[in-house]
Amino acid sequence: MVRAGQSSEKAALIYQHSDDERQEEVAAELDATVRKAMAAAKGKERDQPSGTNLARGE
Known part of the structure; x- marks a missing residue:
C-alpha cells in the first residue's frame, strides 16, 4: 500500500x-499544511x- x-x-486500492x-x-500539500501550522504556532507560549514538560511537572 502506498499510504497507511x-x-x-x-x-487503499485507489x-x-x-x-x-x-x-x-x-x-507537497501535506508538507505545506504542516509548515503553515508550525509557523503559526511558533513563538506562541502555552x-x-x-x-x-507536563510529565516532568514543569
Missing part, C-alpha cells in the same frame, strides 16, 4: 493505483505545560 490508514479497502506524480502532489 485508509478508511476502507476501496480507498491510493495503490495512483501515479508517482500524484503522490508527490499529495506529499498557558499550560504539555508533553514532556
